[in-house]
Amino acid sequence: MTTRSERMTLLAASDPAELDKHWKEFDRHPSLKWTRRPQVGAIAVRGRASRTGSLFELGEMTVTRCSVEVDGVRGYSYxxxxxxxxxxxxxxxxxxxxxxxxxxxxxxxxxxxLQAKLDRRRAGKIARANTSVVDLQE
Structure with missing residues (x-):
């Protein structure tokens, strides 16, 4: 993991059951203080056609955000x-x-x-999608 942004993306994309399993592995849980308890809300999602088109409002998406302080260090998630x-x-x-x-x-x-499991999950999705690819050049 090279940046915090990449790590936060990994944690958000990971299976919640996997995070829970890893949390239970700790012998002693660190003390934590809620700075923002988990809150459910919505964000606006924007899209762009063909990477070059104009941005347009795609709709809204439900998200949950949270922030905690663990031993004096803040952690965030969406x-x-x-x-x-x-x-x-x-x-x-x-x-x-x-x-x-x-x-x-x-x-x-x-x-x-978590990264290895996410990579395997994505590879499986790509493999399943590739089974339905139609080659029109034949």
Whole structure:
């Protein structure tokens, strides 16, 4: 993981059950303070046709946001949908990754595992989509 933005994207795209599983692996959970409890809201989504067209309002999307402070370090998350637990865990893992705490190697291992699982899930989707590709050049 090279940037915080990439890490936040990974945490938001990860399976909430995987985040929960990793959270339960901790021997001792760090103390946390809610700075913004998980809140469900909506954001406007904009689109663009063919990457070069004008922007247009596509509609709205439900998101859940959260921010926590873990041992003095703030963590943030925005996740698609209404899963408050997902938003909370993503914010906690973001804070843990930002801190210089004792859990550094454990957090790096967790993020690597989440990335590998996300890559496999995406590869599976691409493989399934490729089975229906029609080659019109034959």
């Amino acid at each position: 996740v698609a949908g209404r899963n408050k637990r997902h938003a909370a865990l993503a914010a906690v893992f973001d804070a843990l990754a930002e801190s210089d705490g004792l859990n550094r190697s454990q957090i790096e291992r967790i993020l690597a595992d």
